[in-house]
Amino acid sequence: MQIVKYPHPTLRHQSKPLRRVDAELRKMIREMLDLMYEHDGIGLAANQVDLPYRLFVMNLSSEPSEKDQEYVFINPVIVRRKGSAEEREGCLSFPELFAPVVRSEAVTLNAYDTSGRELTYELEGMPARVVQHEIDHLDGILFVDRLSPSSRLAMKEALEELELEFSGSRRRGVIPDDGLITARLNELESART
Numbered sequence: 440m441q442i443v444k445y446p447h448p449t450l451r452h453q454s455k456p457l458r459r460v461d462a463e464l465r466k467m468i469r470e471m472l473d474l475m476y477e478h479d480g481i482g483l484a485a486n487q488v489d490l491p492y493r494l495f496v497m498n499l500s501s502e503p504s505e506k507d508q509e510y511v512f513i514n515p516v517i518v519r520r521k522g523s524a525e526e527r528e529g530c531l532s533f534p535e536l537f538a539p540v541v542r543s544e545a546v547t548l549n550a551y552d553t554s555g556r557e558l559t560y561e562l563e564g565m566p567a568r569v570v571q572h573e574i575d576h577l578d579g580i581l582f583v584d585r586l587s588p589s590s591r592l593a594m595k596e597a598l599e600e601l602e603l604e605f606s607g608s609r610r611r612g613v614i615p616d617d618g619l620i621t622a623r624l625n626e627l628e629s630a631r632t
């Protein structure tokens with residue numbers, strides 16, 4: 440398992456709700472958490488590790504020892520939004536890039552945990568921002584899609600650099616072509632949705 444970077448096509452995949460949580464899925468979730476900590480992240484969506492599953496992990500402390508801050512959200516749905524706030528955001532699929540994004544200030548979220556229980560979360564500030572960013576991933580939306588025109592312009596060169604890196608990896612055969620990526624995602628998805 441590794442983190443895919445912009446503009447990898449899996450980042451544009453819109454994932455469907457999962458039907459069940461089993462041991463294999465729990466193992467993947469554990470790997471996602473470990474990978475998130477390894478990269479000092481606070482959130483990681485399944486698309487970012489090249490998986491078509493509607494789930495993400497979060498730990499705002501980014502410390503593996505802070506187990507009580509570790510969250511897994513499966514089939515998350517935002518049921519209420521309140522206010523709006525602008526803060527700087529980054530993303531593990533866009534290393535070293537940060538820009539301000541406007542999001543709802545507070546959200547109410549329904550999601551399943553790893554034991555299959557449905558829970559409701561009332562979130563505000565940073566955690567509300569992170570879940571909105573991660574749910575966007577599950578819908579194939581990236582934080583750069585939500586930038587103001589001026590931030591977007593400021594980031595243009597950095598994005599082009601990532602695009603060049605990506606096409607280089609593809610030429611070297613490190614990343615398969617779009618057809619193969621889509622076929623693999625569909626196969627994984629049809630087994631669990």
Ligand code: ZN
Nearest residue numbers: 529530531532
């Ligand atoms: Zn992200």
